[in-house]
Amino acid sequence: MRVAEELKKSALVSIWFMFLTFPIMVIRVNTIYNTVEWRWLNMALVGGGSFFLSMLWRFMIRRKERGKKKAEIKDGVQLTLIQRLMQNRRVTLSGIVLAAIFAMIYPFVFSMYQTSIMITALIYVMCGLGLNIVIGLAGLLDLGYVAFYAVGAYSYALLNYHFGISFWMALPVGAALGFMFGVLLGFPVLRLRGDYLAIVTLGFGEIIRLVLENWNEFSHGPSGIANIPRPSFFGYDLSLQQVTIWIYFIMIGLVIFTIFVVGRLQNSRLGRAWVALREDEIACQAMGIDKTRTKLSAFALGATWAGMAGVMFAAKTTFINPASFTIWESVIILCVVVLGGMGSIVGVILGAMVLILLPEYLRAFSEYRMLLFGAVLVLMMVFRPGGIITNVRRTYRFKGKATTDGSSA
Amino acid sequence: MAAAHNFGKDVLEVRSLSMDFGGLRALDKLDLSVRQGEIVALIGPNGAGKTTFFNCITGLHAPTEGEMLIHPPNQGKTQRLNGLKPNRVTERGLARTFQNIRLFPNMTVLENVMIGRHCRMSAGIPGAIFRPRSTREEENQVVDDSYAMLEKIGIEQFVNELAMNLPYGAQRRLEIARAMATDPFILLLDEPAAGMNPQETRRLDELILRLREQEKISILLIEHDMKMVMSLSDRIYVVDYGKKIAEGSPEEIKRNPAVIKAYLGEEIDA
Numbered sequence: 236m237r238v239a240e241e242l243k244k245s246a247l248v249s250i251w252f253m254f255l256t257f258p259i260m261v262i263r264v265n266t267i268y269n270t271v272e273w274r275w276l277n278m279a280l281v282g283g284g285s286f287f288l289s290m291l292w293r294f295m296i297r298r299k300e301r302g303k304k305k306a307e308i309k310d311g312v313q314l315t316l317i318q319r320l321m322q323n324r325r326v327t328l329s330g331i332v333l334a335a336i337f338a339m340i341y342p343f344v345f346s347m348y349q350t351s352i353m354i355t356a357l358i359y360v361m362c363g364l365g366l367n368i369v370i371g372l373a374g375l376l377d378l379g380y381v382a383f384y385a386v387g388a389y390s391y392a393l394l395n396y397h398f399g400i401s402f403w404m405a406l407p408v409g410a411a412l413g414f415m416f417g418v419l420l421g422f423p424v425l426r427l428r429g430d431y432l433a434i435v436t437l438g439f440g441e442i443i444r445l446v447l448e449n450w451n452e453f454s455h456g457p458s459g460i461a462n463i464p465r466p467s468f469f470g471y472d473l474s475l476q477q478v479t480i481w482i483y484f485i486m487i488g489l490v491i492f493t494i495f496v497v498g499r500l501q502n503s504r505l506g507r508a509w510v511a512l513r514e515d516e517i518a519c520q521a522m523g524i525d526k527t528r529t530k531l532s533a534f535a536l537g538a539t540w541a542g543m544a545g546v547m548f549a550a551k552t553t554f555i556n557p558a559s560f561t562i563w564e565s566v567i568i569l570c571v572v573v574l575g576g577m578g579s580i581v582g583v584i585l586g587a588m589v590l591i592l593l594p595e596y597l598r599a600f601s602e603y604r605m606l607l608f609g610a611v612l613v614l615m616m617v618f619r620p621g622g623i624i625t626n627v628r629r630t631y632r633f634k635g636k637a638t639t640d641g642s643s644a
Numbered sequence: 645m646a647a648a649h650n651f652g653k654d655v656l657e658v659r660s661l662s663m664d665f666g667g668l669r670a671l672d673k674l675d676l677s678v679r680q681g682e683i684v685a686l687i688g689p690n691g692a693g694k695t696t697f698f699n700c701i702t703g704l705h706a707p708t709e710g711e712m713l714i715h716p717p718n719q720g721k722t723q724r725l726n727g728l729k730p731n732r733v734t735e736r737g738l739a740r741t742f743q744n745i746r747l748f749p750n751m752t753v754l755e756n757v758m759i760g761r762h763c764r765m766s767a768g769i770p771g772a773i774f775r776p777r778s779t780r781e782e783e784n785q786v787v788d789d790s791y792a793m794l795e796k797i798g799i800e801q802f803v804n805e806l807a808m809n810l811p812y813g814a815q816r817r818l819e820i821a822r823a824m825a826t827d828p829f830i831l832l833l834d835e836p837a838a839g840m841n842p843q844e845t846r847r848l849d850e851l852i853l854r855l856r857e858q859e860k861i862s863i864l865l866i867e868h869d870m871k872m873v874m875s876l877s878d879r880i881y882v883v884d885y886g887k888k889i890a891e892g893s894p895e896e897i898k899r900n901p902a903v904i905k906a907y908l909g910e911e912i913d914a
């Protein structure tokens with residue numbers, strides 16, 4: 236009875252798919268001989284494949300729902316294996332040591348090409364961690380994040396072009412400009428909520444790109460700025476290979492710095508306020524939290540990291556033009572955060588690695604890359620809506636009096 | 645027992661407060677005052693405008709007309725609340741709870757109370773990143789203070805639970821704890837006993853009286869539970885359709901014909 240039902244459902248799905256894909260999968264017009272080829276085998280494959288996949292799909296959904304019920308019964312947060320491992324200090328420590336060793340020897344073991352890809356991935360890690368403050372902690376959906384990335388990149392490129400400012404000077408300047416633009420853009424848009432905020436930030440991101448594209452005197456328009464110097468190494472001349480390794484280590488340093496700062500922000504008065512603001516805005520205000528200032532600080536801090544990452548990007552590629560800062564870039568960074576796990580630092584790092592490195596190594600399938608990308612995202616949202624690593628927020632646990640508080644002892 | 649108290653001067657003074665929602669007049673020239681150490685109840689039928697009154701004085705709504713003044717008991721300087729943002733109102737010493745509970749559901753009980761301490765702390769972005777001694781001490785202090793507050797309210801056994809997992813009565817109490825953490829001189833309670841069983845309500849009565857005694861605060865209370873209102877309040881305001889229809893001690897209110905008419909069919913002298 237049940238089996239028949241299931242079979243019928245899957246059969247329907249497969250017929251539907253065969254019908255839909257009929258024109259592209261089955262019919263092929265051979266233009267040389269002016270004949271039509273009927274590739275019936277393809278139809279069978281599509282039918283069989285979709286039949287099997289739809290069965291699998293429903294099986295997975297069912298399993299997921301059963302899992303959810305079990306979790307409810309146990310009443311409490313159900314931790315996955317990774318999360319439990321992450322809470323074990325010894326495992327965490329050895330994981331960190333392994334990752335550190337790997338990061339240290341990576342550029343010497345792998346080729347320059349690999350190192351270069353890894354640098355790109357690390358830039359995305361940095362952006363992801365920055366955006367994570369805005370989305371993961373404060374719950375503000377910012378789709379114009381790439382604007383601040385562009386601000387950073389252009390501030391280095393232009394300051395260097397006009398005034399010869401070095402990379403090391405440009406890094407803090409890029410961060411500061413990112414922060415400033417964050418405040419400037421955040422001020423008008425942060426009154427909006429949810430979807431409205433997303434749309435307006437999207438618009439702002441595009442505005443910045445269009446300005447860069449059209450204001451020729453300022454930004455050199457679509458042709459961009461070339462010959463941006465790579466970071467210097469205490470005045471020595473480095474070969475391309477050496478400088479790539481040098482940039483790699485700068486990036487590692489910056490990522491560690493970012494992790495440190497984001498970790499501290501998370502566990503501070505401000506971090507608590509962000510989370511509370513995400514939970515309930517009205518209650519938050521009634522408890523004395525300045526909504527505008529708190530949101531603005533999240534927005535601007537996120538922008539700061541985008542600014543720094545932008546400077547890095549300009550220094551790495553030595554050439555920038557507005558085409559590098561399209562919405563697509565914002566979307567990828569957003570995907571890094573969502574896929575990795577909102578609010579989770581480890582999750583964001585993994586997300587960036589998966590999203591940036593996999594496409595590079597999957598160049599063989601480059602035609603299907605976007606398809607795969609989309610499929611992965613859809614599957615993730617269905618089966619692991621919390622991301623690869625669902626964030627278990629580190630909550631304040633009361634372990635007894637921390638200070639010597641005589642009055643109530 | 646109400647008569648036994650000798651109250652100080654006014655701490656909250658609202659003059660001729662009106663609030664229009666489009667064509668609907670939710671509050672109509674309402675006058676109200678609360679004295680130091682007093683428990684004042686604001687009652688009235690559903691939709692009378694009680695919650696709207698709270699929303700106006702806490703800065704969530706901007707009233708159409710009227711003046712809202714506070715005379716904080718410790719500093720004594722009179723301040724206007726008109727035009728202040730909600731967080732500024734809280735900083736000045738008014739704290740409230742919500743009729744439909746508005747906790748931070750995915751934060752722990754302790755964190756909920758810590759959020760209440762937020763406006764009494766000072767660490768900013770540099771403090772968060774560099775974590776100097778002052779910030780560390782402040783963080784330790786806030787944990788201790790928050791726990792002490794939970795003990796006062798009597799829900800310390802839930803300290804590390806998520807707020808959403810708390811039983812209903814404890815959630816209501818947590819709202820009070822969170823509000824008290826902001827160090828108010830006047831506590832605004834919006835139907836704190838709603839949904840509680842009689843036993844929980846009795847314990848809430850005790851809590852409110854104890855807060856007034858120990859924390860030296862005034863309380864303005866919206867409540868539908870007449871038994872609780874009559875036993876707790878020193879003074880009662882009755883509103884209907886946004887207008888004040890009566891004001892006085894519990895005894896006076898019970899006998900007031902206008903009140904009896906507004907509450908037609910309801911039992912007042914419970």
Ligand SMILES: Nc1ncnc2c1ncn2[C@@H]1O[C@H](COP(=O)(O)OP(=O)(O)OP(=O)(O)O)[C@@H](O)[C@H]1O
Pocket residue numbers: 665668670688689690691692693694695696697743
């Ligand atoms: N934001 C708003 N916009 C429009 N009308 C509102 C708004 N808030 C309240 N009202 C209206 O104002 C009137 C008073 O509402 P209010 O919530 O203050 O009543 P209440 O006395 O608290 O009632 P209850 O005892 O049911 O809580 C109601 O008619 C309500 O519909």
Ligand SMILES: [Mg+2]
Pocket residue numbers: 694695696743
């Ligand atoms: Mg109400």
